[in-house]
Amino acid sequence: MENKSQSIKFQDFLQALTGIQDMMRNENAIRVANSPDIDWNLILSLEITPSKFILKSEDTIIEFDADSKKSARIKKRRKK
DSSP: OOOGGGSOOHHHHHHHHHHHHHHHHHHHHHHHHHOSSSOOOOEEEEEEETTEEEEEESSEEEEEETTSSSSOEEEEOOOO
């Protein structure tokens, strides 16, 4: 078992997550600025687990699975 001094500090974890949020906001701003119409395909959410990332945008779902041999799986979202 790791001792407490080797564990990730909460502040470092929070800083990493805040950086991801900033990156998502910046990407959405770029998509809006560069889009010729209102079909922006904005990033809606990112789900993070120890073995998987799931990035959801308005049009797609991209899954990155660390346990899979495939690099990513892309699916189209159903429009409501």
